[in-house]
Amino acid sequence: MPQFEAALKLAEVPLGGMRTCLIGGREILICHTREGVFALDNICTHAHARLCEGRLRATRVVCPLHGGSFDIRDGRVLAPPAEVPLPTHAVRIVEGTIEVALTRSTAP
Numbered sequence: 001m002p003q004f005e006a007a008l009k010l011a012e013v014p015l016g017g018m019r020t021c022l023i024g025g026r027e028i029l030i031c032h033t034r035e036g037v038f039a040l041d042n043i044c045t046h047a048h049a050r051l052c053e054g055r056l057r058a059t060r061v062v063c064p065l066h067g068g069s070f071d072i073r074d075g076r077v078l079a080p081p082a083e084v085p086l087p088t089h090a091v092r093i094v095e096g097t098i099e100v101a102l103t104r105s106t107a108p
Protein backbone atom coordinates (compact mmCIF):
# COMPACT_ATOMS: atom_id res chain seq x y z
CA MET A 1 0.00 0.00 0.00
CA PRO A 2 1.37 3.43 -0.87
CA GLN A 3 1.93 5.74 2.09
CA PHE A 4 -0.02 8.94 1.52
CA GLU A 5 1.06 12.10 3.33
CA ALA A 6 -0.69 15.45 3.53
CA ALA A 7 0.91 17.94 1.14
CA LEU A 8 -1.17 21.10 0.76
CA LYS A 9 -4.75 22.25 0.93
CA LEU A 10 -6.41 22.11 -2.48
CA ALA A 11 -7.48 25.72 -1.96
CA GLU A 12 -3.80 26.72 -1.74
CA VAL A 13 -3.12 25.69 -5.34
CA PRO A 14 -5.25 27.68 -7.79
CA LEU A 15 -6.46 26.04 -11.01
CA GLY A 16 -3.70 26.42 -13.58
CA GLY A 17 -1.12 26.98 -10.86
CA MET A 18 1.62 25.08 -9.10
CA ARG A 19 3.13 25.07 -5.62
CA THR A 20 5.91 23.18 -3.92
CA CYS A 21 6.06 21.31 -0.66
CA LEU A 22 8.53 19.08 1.15
CA ILE A 23 7.60 15.46 1.65
CA GLY A 24 10.10 13.10 3.22
CA GLY A 25 12.80 15.71 2.64
CA ARG A 26 12.02 15.71 -1.07
CA GLU A 27 10.86 18.83 -2.91
CA ILE A 28 7.60 18.02 -4.66
CA LEU A 29 5.77 20.07 -7.26
CA ILE A 30 1.99 20.06 -7.04
CA CYS A 31 0.15 21.10 -10.21
CA HIS A 32 -3.56 21.83 -10.37
CA THR A 33 -5.00 21.49 -13.87
CA ARG A 34 -8.38 20.96 -15.50
CA GLU A 35 -7.40 17.28 -15.75
CA GLY A 36 -6.76 17.02 -12.04
CA VAL A 37 -3.99 17.42 -9.50
CA PHE A 38 -0.57 15.94 -10.20
CA ALA A 39 2.62 15.62 -8.14
CA LEU A 40 6.15 15.21 -9.43
CA ASP A 41 9.71 15.99 -8.42
CA ASN A 42 10.44 19.71 -8.55
CA ILE A 43 14.04 19.42 -9.73
CA CYS A 44 14.58 19.10 -13.48
CA THR A 45 16.30 15.89 -14.58
CA HIS A 46 18.56 17.83 -16.98
CA ALA A 47 20.35 20.09 -14.51
CA HIS A 48 19.56 21.60 -11.15
CA ALA A 49 16.64 23.89 -11.93
CA ARG A 50 13.46 24.26 -9.92
CA LEU A 51 10.47 23.62 -12.16
CA CYS A 52 8.21 25.70 -9.91
CA GLU A 53 10.05 28.71 -11.33
CA GLY A 54 9.06 27.70 -14.86
CA ARG A 55 5.67 27.76 -16.56
CA LEU A 56 2.69 25.46 -16.45
CA ARG A 57 0.78 25.20 -19.73
CA ALA A 58 -2.19 22.83 -19.42
CA THR A 59 -0.42 19.55 -18.54
CA ARG A 60 3.08 20.63 -19.62
CA VAL A 61 5.65 22.14 -17.30
CA VAL A 62 8.46 24.09 -18.93
CA CYS A 63 11.84 24.28 -17.22
CA PRO A 64 13.03 27.85 -16.57
CA LEU A 65 16.69 27.12 -17.28
CA HIS A 66 16.91 25.59 -20.78
CA GLY A 67 13.27 25.23 -21.80
CA GLY A 68 13.02 21.44 -21.57
CA SER A 69 9.48 20.31 -20.82
CA PHE A 70 7.66 17.41 -19.21
CA ASP A 71 4.15 15.99 -19.17
CA ILE A 72 3.06 16.38 -15.56
CA ARG A 73 0.69 13.39 -15.82
CA ASP A 74 3.40 10.79 -16.30
CA GLY A 75 6.69 12.71 -16.20
CA ARG A 76 7.65 11.92 -19.79
CA VAL A 77 9.89 14.31 -21.64
CA LEU A 78 8.08 16.50 -24.17
CA ALA A 79 10.97 18.70 -25.27
CA PRO A 80 14.78 18.58 -25.05
CA PRO A 81 17.37 19.18 -23.76
CA ALA A 82 15.82 17.10 -20.96
CA GLU A 83 16.11 13.36 -21.71
CA VAL A 84 15.25 11.59 -18.47
CA PRO A 85 11.61 11.49 -17.34
CA LEU A 86 10.62 13.13 -14.07
CA PRO A 87 9.47 10.90 -11.22
CA THR A 88 5.75 11.33 -10.61
CA HIS A 89 3.81 10.51 -7.48
CA ALA A 90 0.34 9.26 -6.65
CA VAL A 91 -2.15 11.93 -5.55
CA ARG A 92 -5.48 11.80 -3.81
CA ILE A 93 -7.72 14.50 -2.38
CA VAL A 94 -9.17 13.84 1.06
CA GLU A 95 -11.56 16.42 2.48
CA GLY A 96 -9.89 19.30 0.67
CA THR A 97 -6.34 18.17 1.42
CA ILE A 98 -3.94 17.05 -1.32
CA GLU A 99 -2.19 13.88 -0.22
CA VAL A 100 0.85 12.46 -2.01
CA ALA A 101 2.44 8.99 -1.95
CA LEU A 102 6.05 9.20 -3.05
CA THR A 103 7.46 6.75 -5.50
CA ARG A 104 10.31 4.85 -3.93
CA SER A 105 13.27 6.34 -5.75
CA THR A 106 14.38 9.20 -7.96
CA ALA A 107 16.89 6.97 -9.73
CA PRO A 108 16.20 6.41 -13.43
Ligand code: FES
Pocket residue numbers: 044045046047048049063064065066067068069080081082
Ligand atom coordinates in the same frame (compact mmCIF):
# COMPACT_ATOMS: atom_id res chain seq x y z
S1 FES B 1 17.81 22.33 -16.34
FE1 FES B 1 15.80 21.90 -17.10
S2 FES B 1 16.08 21.76 -19.26
FE2 FES B 1 18.08 22.17 -18.50
